[in-house]
Amino acid sequence: MNVWLLATVIVLIVAVVIFVGCIAVVIFPLKNVITVILAHMQGLQKQLEGIQTQAIALTATIDKMKTDIDYKKQSFQTVVQSVKDVGTALNELNDSSQKATSAIVKQFQNDEEKQAQVERWTNTAVSFLNRKAN
Template sequence: MNGWLLASVIIVAIAVVVLIVCIVAVIVPFKNTATVLLAHADGIQKQMNGIQTQTTQLAATADKMNQDIEYKKESVQGVVQSLKNTGTVLNEINDSTQALTSKVIKKAADDPKRQAQVEQWTNTAMGFLNRKA
């Protein structure tokens, strides 16, 4: 029986060695493949970092552009509002001028001395206008 036991131990030992060789034969190529995959993953991660940096820069640039557009829009709105109010201001000036002119005409119509003054000032103003023209 010692012979059978010795043969069994030798067969088990050979089986263990064969098993270890098979495991090594599977693990070594897997290790190389895993190393290549990790290298590719690292390269992809570096590319993603670059893309993320560019995305952050683009977002910052877009924010600056939006702020600039908003500032310019507000500036233009101020000018537009001023232009809208110009008509009202001119109407007020026109009304005021007409009221003053009416007062002067009324006073001048009642007083011949004032009529002469109005005529003199009108002639003087027309003289200045004709010189500039």
């Protein structure tokens, strides 16, 4: 066998051994660093799980509050609409009572007998009130 070939093979084997040694020197300290990083990542994951649980609880609370506010808003709008409807009904009642009163006044103004009858009833009521007051 050739000496140069033998020397090349020996140099190659020594280079491979040195390369493996260098890799081992780099990887073993990295193993400790990676272990520490993984431990920190697990701690962060636990914290994130707690935050996620709180976020879910807050979202549920917000949804309940929104539903409650929507219900109260709808109820309040119903009450407001009812009050508006009462106002409209009172206006209509007022208009119709004014028309009826006007019709009665017109009839009363044209009928002297009714005027006399109203005067008698008024006098009777006033005398009754005067007796009660004494």
